[in-house]
Amino acid sequence: MGEQNITNLFEAQTIYADHKDLIHDVAYDFYGERMATCSSDQYVKIWDSDGRGGWRLTGSWKAHHGSVWKVTWAHPEFGQVIATCSFDRTAAVWEEVGDTNASGSDKGLRTWVKRSNLVDSRTSVTDVKFGPKHLGLLLVTCSADGIIRIYEAPDVMNLAQWTLQHEIPTKVSISCLSWNPSLSKINPPMLAVGSDEPNTTNAAASVQTDKSAACNGKVFIYEYSEGARRWTRTDCLASAQEPVNDIAFAPNLGRSFHLLAVATKDVRIIKVECVLESSNSANGGARFKTEVLCAFDAHNSCVWRVCWNVTGTLLASSGDDCQVRLWKMQYLNQWRCAAVFKNAPLGDSPPAARAHTAYVRLAAMANPAHMPKH
């Protein structure tokens, strides 16, 4: 098969991130030259490209008191700023302030300062994203109890001050969110959120009771209405019925519609088209026309993450089958798997040191810095 051939062409290189636990998120900055990783070991690490395909660790610090779920970069116009969210019920905004004077093992690491700690959530904060640049310095978080919070830094120079502008209750557990990156002023600010609420009869019932228009979908679209000065749910995608793990709007690239990738039981690409005001009445008042362009269950299991390339013409997805797949747009609305990467089963070739370290006296590891690398 063609896809096999292509897979063989690619050689993925390995970066030893040295996180002590599962890496939950990796985020590139705007230029794709810096990378932030976060992990269950409560650390956040910053990596800089050396321009030749290699990555150098330039920052590493313990950011939270719980697993760090997501990390995201602000537009470089606002400086070198990232936001993280964690199981410890907080989200934090960090800014790089230059080189440290530290010597020894920390030499070369740059200092990141916590500018703000957003503690409004009562439950685990599951996702955090900076808003599109043209809206100012906005930050949106969502939490497991289903509240979306939109913060704004009124003074972009003062990252310590964030005002909670909007609090949107959704009544279902929210796992992920994505801003619509469209630059066009025609589209009002738009957010898509996905819920990982399991499909129990209970949950379905509760959703139905609080909304007259029953919708069992797990993906909601919120839009900001300039007139009402509030965010309102304008659509609920009925095509996504299973718990959603990740959601991503494609870079708009001047398209007249939006592409939304949804990671659920399968990889879905949904075309969201605004219905013009004039034809609104004919359409039963629906704000959007949605169409599922494709749904691939090639992962044979739960899909965990989806991610677009810079033009929105390639989609990467990862699933519980340990594979990363690339999907390529073939012709208008047609997508095909272009490559598959399987994480090499590490059982085959464990690092030689591992076999012997399994029985070292673990008491020597009281200091986590002494942990054997794995």
Place this chain on the structure above:
Amino acid sequence: MEIMSGAKLEVIWAPVHHDKFIIWGSDITLYQVSRLKDIEKKTAYTQISANRGATVLASQSANGVRCVDVSAVAEQPEPLLALGHASGRVTLTALKQALVDPLGLVGREFNPRYSRLCNSVSWSHVETNLLAVAMEKHRSDHCILLWDVNRGSTPPDESKMSTPDSAKPLAEMGLSETAHNVSWSNCSNRTLLASVNLKYIKIFDLRDLSNKGVLVATSRYCYGACTDPFNPWQIASRGENVVCVWDARVLSRPLLTLPQPRHVHRIQWCPTRRNLLLSLGRDSGTLRLHDIQQQMAATAVEAEFEEYERGPSVLEREVAPAAPAPPAPGAAPPLASFCWHPAHEARLLAVNVAGGVCDYTVCERVTVAWGGGGVVWSGGAGTLRFLPDAAQRELHDISYVMRRRAQTDYGLKPDLWQNADLADDEALSGLWHFLALSKSLVEDGCIRNSPWKHPGVRSVLRSAGEGGYRSEAVPSLLPDLPHRRVTIYRSGERTRALSLCGWGWGWENAAAGVERAEAEGTPCRAAALAAFHLRLRHALDVLARAREPQLRVVALALAGLSDERLWRDALAAAAPALPDAYLRALLLFLAASAPASAPAAPAAPPPQGPDLDAVLAETEMRLEDRVAFACVYLPDAKLHEYVRRTTDELIEQGDLSGILLTGASPEGVALLQRWVERTGDVQSAALVAARCLPHELLRDPQEPSKDPRESYAAGWLGAYRSLLDAWRLWWPRSALDTWAAGGAGAGAARHVAVACSYCGKSVAAPHHHARARAAFARLPPPAAKMKQISSCPHCRKPLPRCGVCSLHLGAGGAGGGAQFGGWFSWCVACRHGGHAQHLLQWFKEHTECPVSSCTCHCSTLDPPDCP
């Protein structure tokens, strides 16, 4: 209740011998795992995963055996097993007899004082000579015995006359209690966990055997207690359909109580990943992973504790290890047991009730990100896998193509046609050539009164007023075939349209095109063009010169052109079989030309229409040839209909050749929009928009308008600018802005001007009319005009001073004045600034702002430059 039903099956990895495991049911069998390709052909094996198989090394009956554990004695060449028997006796055995038995442990036996059921044995993995045994209750004996296998052992032959001295266990615990199971905390502090008397978890500290410390937790869910290998204080236990997690330091209540859908009958901590607990429910086909979130540290205040419980403090998911070859189709049999591999990352072995074994690696959830550098995803074990962007080249993705084109200044060359070669794509090349052609035609005055800078055929045909022109029908004879004739139509509009198509009017212009087509190696097209210009002789010559012999045969057929019915029928039959669309069109055209002898009826030649339609239906011909053909031979109404239909089709398909019809007009915008949506090539669309579209179409509309086409071009420009920014291609970006603003006319472009902080008016060139100048974000007007001024020309208030030299800005602090060095520049963060040259020098040596008492790290606000 802990006794398993019927067929009990257990699986245990050997802790030291990483490729061996035992399965223990009615027999105890030792297996060795190897790759399928390493297994010798004739050996019988069980396939346990896609590329591994297990071969039986040894087997023995497990009659009377109640519990088994594999020792971690490293010196032992083969796995050493401790078997707990129904009588309470514990024997050491190696299923496969090794040649050497360095420690002489094989065959040793340990007997309790009073015989009763042995419930559990456990080897310590730290002090590998220690063996703990859990037994049923006896009123005058202890239920947990600790043996030192090196010391207190009895060789089998002497077991009958066991000396009381040697048979003494190292320690005894739990007088007249029942121990259901024991397990070592595999940390050096010699801690033993036991589930006792149906309701206690007891933790024994055995460092000082004369003074044993005991911690007790009370719970119904006390079975299977075991400690997390990474956090010795974290303990898991099970009972009924609940899994509990305890903190050994706070045993008053469980940290977590996790109800499960089924009765849980086995739990185990993952030895290679922190905080990962695996449980198996009875009759379940799946294993459940509990990813314990460590958030509630011991400092959690009691009051907050309630709130913590609201959030998910554990992430649970299920995995279904399936044996590679299910014994029977249909539902896989439920799993009987599992065991983590002691060293390999997240690898486990599961065995189902039918005896099928599955070697399974639990996948961590893989996160994936895509950025300028490439794709990166987490590869397990704290690593990242990074795939550089070269992959996108292999995939021929548009993002890679666009970036490469942007680096070559694609679309920014001063002459439009120069961009065609850079595109390296036929459709785009045609687009740029057409734009260059239409521009030159407009400039030469061939096309006048066009509303667009780059008119297309449709607007040219229309421009004299909607349908307001009349074409003149001219019956013409074919010069080489005087007995045939066709009707051609002429008008000024058609002539201009033909120029756009590259045909020109008359044979003088067309002959060059025919020669070019022949030189390009397309003799069929050359011949067809000649024939469409009624130069049949020329067409025959072209075909006769052709390299391919079959073309000469076609020439032969053409030469025989006649009105004979036989010839016509043969032609009609042969035409569809011809390989080239131009040849087919050529034959169809000749067949359609009416014989000159037919009664002259120029007004309505009935057969002509459909036949010419057949020529136009040859869509493999280039669009310009088809359109030009239509412009010559179709009457007005039909021509309009044809052009309209073709335009709509091409717009719908997003076919760039349609730009010939639409030109750079709102229709062209719709066409480019389809192209963008089809291919993602926003670059070409944005560049064409910046260079060729009238400025009204570039504006970003503030209000949603009726016609969405008006907002498209602004969207392309915005998207492409953002792409160029992300690629750090500043020069193409500024050149794009220059082009986009160049067509805007004075004042319409976005300017950045320095305003006086007192009066708010621009300090630059106040009394001249605004110049059409590109907007450079940080580079306000050159200081040339302000060389002499140091105050605002409007209000006479002084301009701000340079932070470095303390001179007023505009005072020409840097030598040369008009040069870049004298320009205003400032930090977007602290708003301090100065002469650009001074600031550059300053930040070579400093990171802080030059203004004293300002601690802004202006230069580090930019990401570090890559080396």
